[in-house]
Amino acid sequence: MGRELQFEIFRYNPQTPEVEPRMQTYTLEETPNMTLFIALNRIREEQDPSLIFDFCCRAGICGACAMVINGRPGLACQTKTKDQSGTITLHPLPVYKLIGDLSVDTGVWFREMYEKTESWIHTSKAFDPAKPEERMDNKTAEEIYELERCIECGCCVAACGTARLRDDFLGAVALNRIARFHVDPRDERSDAQFFELVGNDAGVFGCMGLLACEDVCPKNLPLQNQLGFLRRKMGITAIKQLFRR
Amino acid sequence: MQTFYSDLLVIGAGLAGERVAVEAAENGFNVICLSIVPARRSHSSAAQGGMQAALGNCAMGEGDNSDVHFGDTVKGSDWGCDQEVARLFADAAPIEMRRLAHWGVPWNRVVPGQSFYFKGGQKFEKYEKPEKEGLITARAFGGTAKWRTCYTSDGTGHAVMCTMDNRCAELGINVVDRKEAIALLHDGETCMGAVVRCLRTGKLETYLAKATAICTGGFGRIYKATTNAVICDGGGHIAALDTGLVPLGNPEAIQFHPTGIVPTDILVTEGCRGDGGTLLDVNEERFMHIYEPDKAELASRDVVSRWMTHHMREGKGVKSSYGEHLWLDIRHLGDHHISTKLREVDEICHHFLGVDPRTELIPVRPTQHYTMAGIRTNKDGAAYGLKGLFSAGEAACWDMHGFNRLGGNSLAETVVAGGIIGAKIVEFLMGYETRFKTEVITQQCKAQEQRIKDLISGKNGNENVYDVRNDMQEALMKGCFVFRNGPDLEETVQTLEKALERSARVGLHSDGAGANHELAAALKIRGQVKLALCIATAALTRTESRGSHNREDFPERNDRDWLTRTLAYWPDDNASKPDLKYEDSSQIFEIPPGDRGYGGGSIIPADEEMVAERTVKKQ
Numbered sequence: 001m002g003r004e005l006q007f008e009i010f011r012y013n014p015q016t017p018e019v020e021p022r023m024q025t026y027t028l029e030e031t032p033n034m035t036l037f038i039a040l041n042r043i044r045e046e047q048d049p050s051l052i053f054d055f056c057c058r059a060g061i062c063g064a065c066a067m068v069i070n071g072r073p074g075l076a077c078q079t080k081t082k083d084q085s086g087t088i089t090l091h092p093l094p095v096y097k098l099i100g101d102l103s104v105d106t107g108v109w110f111r112e113m114y115e116k117t118e119s120w121i122h123t124s125k126a127f128d129p130a131k132p133e134e135r136m137d138n139k140t141a142e143e144i145y146e147l148e149r150c151i152e153c154g155c156c157v158a159a160c161g162t163a164r165l166r167d168d169f170l171g172a173v174a175l176n177r178i179a180r181f182h183v184d185p186r187d188e189r190s191d192a193q194f195f196e197l198v199g200n201d202a203g204v205f206g207c208m209g210l211l212a213c214e215d216v217c218p219k220n221l222p223l224q225n226q227l228g229f230l231r232r233k234m235g236i237t238a239i240k241q242l243f244r245r
Numbered sequence: 246m247q248t249f250y251s252d253l254l255v256i257g258a259g260l261a262g263e264r265v266a267v268e269a270a271e272n273g274f275n276v277i278c279l280s281i282v283p284a285r286r287s288h289s290s291a292a293q294g295g296m297q298a299a300l301g302n303c304a305m306g307e308g309d310n311s312d313v314h315f316g317d318t319v320k321g322s323d324w325g326c327d328q329e330v331a332r333l334f335a336d337a338a339p340i341e342m343r344r345l346a347h348w349g350v351p352w353n354r355v356v357p358g359q360s361f362y363f364k365g366g367q368k369f370e371k372y373e374k375p376e377k378e379g380l381i382t383a384r385a386f387g388g389t390a391k392w393r394t395c396y397t398s399d400g401t402g403h404a405v406m407c408t409m410d411n412r413c414a415e416l417g418i419n420v421v422d423r424k425e426a427i428a429l430l431h432d433g434e435t436c437m438g439a440v441v442r443c444l445r446t447g448k449l450e451t452y453l454a455k456a457t458a459i460c461t462g463g464f465g466r467i468y469k470a471t472t473n474a475v476i477c478d479g480g481g482h483i484a485a486l487d488t489g490l491v492p493l494g495n496p497e498a499i500q501f502h503p504t505g506i507v508p509t510d511i512l513v514t515e516g517c518r519g520d521g522g523t524l525l526d527v528n529e530e531r532f533m534h535i536y537e538p539d540k541a542e543l544a545s546r547d548v549v550s551r552w553m554t555h556h557m558r559e560g561k562g563v564k565s566s567y568g569e570h571l572w573l574d575i576r577h578l579g580d581h582h583i584s585t586k587l588r589e590v591d592e593i594c595h596h597f598l599g600v601d602p603r604t605e606l607i608p609v610r611p612t613q614h615y616t617m618a619g620i621r622t623n624k625d626g627a628a629y630g631l632k633g634l635f636s637a638g639e640a641a642c643w644d645m646h647g648f649n650r651l652g653g654n655s656l657a658e659t660v661v662a663g664g665i666i667g668a669k670i671v672e673f674l675m676g677y678e679t680r681f682k683t684e685v686i687t688q689q690c691k692a693q694e695q696r697i698k699d700l701i702s703g704k705n706g707n708e709n710v711y712d713v714r715n716d717m718q719e720a721l722m723k724g725c726f727v728f729r730n731g732p733d734l735e736e737t738v739q740t741l742e743k744a745l746e747r748s749a750r751v752g753l754h755s756d757g758a759g760a761n762h763e764l765a766a767a768l769k770i771r772g773q774v775k776l777a778l779c780i781a782t783a784a785l786t787r788t789e790s791r792g793s794h795n796r797e798d799f800p801e802r803n804d805r806d807w808l809t810r811t812l813a814y815w816p817d818d819n820a821s822k823p824d825l826k827y828e829d830s831s832q833i834f835e836i837p838p839g840d841r842g843y844g845g846g847s848i849i850p851a852d853e854e855m856v857a858e859r860t861v862k863k864q
Contacts, residue, residue, distance in 0.1 A: 013758055015760075016759070032566065033508060044763075049754050049761075050755035051762075052760050052762065056282050056474045056475060056476055057290075057291045058475060058509075058511070059291065059593060059597070061290060062282075062285075062286040062288075062290055063285075063286060064283075078597065099760050103760060107422035110283060111414070114411070114414040118415075120349065120414060120415040121348060121349040121411070127343075127344055129344070131343075133343040133380060133381055135378065136346075137354065138356045138379070141353055142351070142398065142585075145398050145404060148403075148404055149403070151403070186347075186349060
């Protein structure tokens with residue numbers, strides 16, 4: 001016999017506003033290697049088919065199932081129940097718009113972020129199918145990939161003090177995105193152009209340095225290093241621009 | 246009901262869908278992409294290993310070219326593929342990889358000098374030429390003659406997906422997430438778009454388009470044990486099959502991956518074996534080299550899966566509370582390799598097994614992985630049966646994979662086929678005008694609204710959708726897995742027919758409001774059982790063994806009778822079985838049917854005259 005687990009789950013469906021937000025309790029017997037993916041699906045299929053939550057790859061690769069687990073943002077699929085106490089409290093991520101219960105709208109938020117950061121390679125070169133690829137140092141390729149590992153789960157933003165205070169804060173994920181293009185030699189944007197995108201309180205200078213983003217990142221991305229690096233770069237760029245005036 | 250118009254409607258925003266969309270948008274067409282999840286969460290992003298393309302830059306890829314890639318693909322398919330398509334693919338793949346590099350994919354590059362690699366647990370040395378420094382490098386994968394798999398560490402799918410989605414953002418393509426197409430709009434001749442359920446509000450919407458492309462990936466979720474994401478549930482296939490006009494190609498061709506971890510069936514990449522990982526049995530001894538002396542762990546997936554199952558049947562499996570399994574050993578690859586090139590594997594072992602692959606073995610067994618089956622299209626990606634309907638990627642049976650896909654060819658197919666078929670869609674759209682028949686549209690939308698009302702009200706009955714799904718999944722595991730035989734398949738068909746009857750009586754146990762999941766499941770369960778029945782009946786009818794389709798009672802590959810592709814139609818909703826028709830696998834042979842060179846088994850040869858007639862030399 002496994003433990004009897006108690007789940008305290010936030011419930012609210014914006015499509016039925018007459019039913020007020022509340023916490024609901026479910027109990028489930030723990031089985032070996034149980035994750036929140038297994039547990040939540042069992043609750044929905046055996047106890048309450050109205051429960052709303054998101055999973056996609058269920059393997060820690062896609063970032064769909066981020067939620068607040070016992071007060072801390074994390075991926076539900078890779079949270080093992082055996083690492084939690086007998087009572088597991090689940091809330092949806094803050095900051096993002098609620099779709100229902102544990103599901104939030106990260107898609108729209110991230111789409112806006114791509115547009116604000118112009119999240120693509122800016123190059124004046126055209127692709128020539130007849131030519132071999134442009135060469136790149138393998139180390140550089142690995143450095144870029146290191147920053148591209150972000151799965152856009154949204155945990156860093158949900159854990160961010162500034163993002164909770166101001167709607168326009170881009171968050172660690174966006175600054176990491178900028179850093180990714182900054183190290184990429186294919187992107188021809190200058191520091192001054194990057195400054196235009198993130199050289200303000202909504203960008204690099206808004207961070208209060210609480211470090212929660214890096215603490216909760218399920219991919220262990222070096223978010224603080226990137227922020228520090230960008231801040232220094234953007235600071236220098238700002239000073240240069242002052243003198244140019 | 247809200248209505249949206251575009252030139253091209255792409256259903257599915259994974260790599261294939263977005264690549265098609267990019268091609269059309271670059272040519273000035275207005276495109277809408279629909280996706281159940283934010284595009285970057287698509288299952289494409291889970292592909293760890295890499296993409297095959299014959300660039301021939303690295304030392305072990307020297308001398309590679311598209312002919313060799315083509316040959317491997319045809320052999321891998323067990324001569325089940327369309328050779329014209331495999332040729333289009335192999336020729337275009339290198340260009341497409343370079344294009345991806347131009348768009349921003351951080352491919353791993355050639356590092357000159359001496360380095361080491363592992364094969365079959367042994368250490369070997371290689372030397373990368375200085376003149377190749379910085380070009381796209383490659384790694385080994387199963388079933389290939391050369392190292393040909395381009396990669397970015399072990400997050401290839403993720404990295405390419407990011408780049409492709411960036412490209413969509415740059416072009417301003419309207420990628421709309423949390424939208425699920427539940428039916429195609431058509432008048433029996435022309436496809437006009439789709440009826441779509443918004444997964445934010447639960448409301449129905451209409452998307453009208455001159456061309457529609459289904460790029461919804463595979464449907465592994467109809468199996469109990471699968472590596473697929475939960476969204477790979479056959480939605481696109483069901484919409485196509487429900488028209489009664491569009492057939493499913495080769496439904497019996499389902500691939501099982503040798504290394505799904507036990508018990509959660511999460512995939513660890515073939516890169517593990519490509520990089521020199523070995524399979525061990527209960528005695529911690531290697532066994533693949535006994536069955537396949539030459540290729541060993543690097544034989545194609547169907548072969549490795551079969552020998553693993555065989556070895557477990559011989560009593561060499563490891564007993565566990567989740568059934569028997571074998572071991573994957575990557576300990577000898579060392580900390581640096583595991584923590585960089587196989588980091589996802591490291592994380593999966595840590596998070597889902599509590600195992601450190603540097604010092605411990607990984608429990609693995611064959612698991613459903615890929616559907617070679619799919620919406621049958623011609624070589625332009627145009628679906629059979631409906632004008633204006635296209636399909637690309639895993640969702641399609643374009644048919645470069647035949648009866649077994651090689652590792653690294655699926656991710657490559659998404660972008661290569663997406664590019665080729667995208668260009669064909671552009672040709673189709675040039676100067677094309679159409680009329681949307683509002684009466685047909687209104688009628689079909691109403692029918693969908695009624696379906697939802699009936700499910701919510703319980704008008705048809707109160708069968709639990711999850712129970713029906715469970716019966717279907719168990720039935721496929723029993724009869725349509727790695728090994729198949731007549732009696733088991735017959736039983737499976739019977740079980741599935743019962744499940745089909747029950748699927749008509751499903752009723753919701755919740756209110757179905759908003760982003761309700763039970764409603765989504767209920768809307769597709771009947772179609773899923775139909776897909777399952779297509780697999781089972783086609784597998785029962787195909788009395789031979791080819792690629793991943795392995796009949797214990799018909800062990801030969803029978804080219805005399807079965808050098809064919811199955812076309813499964815679902816004639817109308819009241820039918821209890823699909824109509825099976827057949828067409829020739831390939832109109833031409835650049836490589837006439839022959840031995841794959843691995844996997845054993847004998848061949849009943851095809852008619853020599855027919856083969857001679859169709860055999861062509863490459864121009």
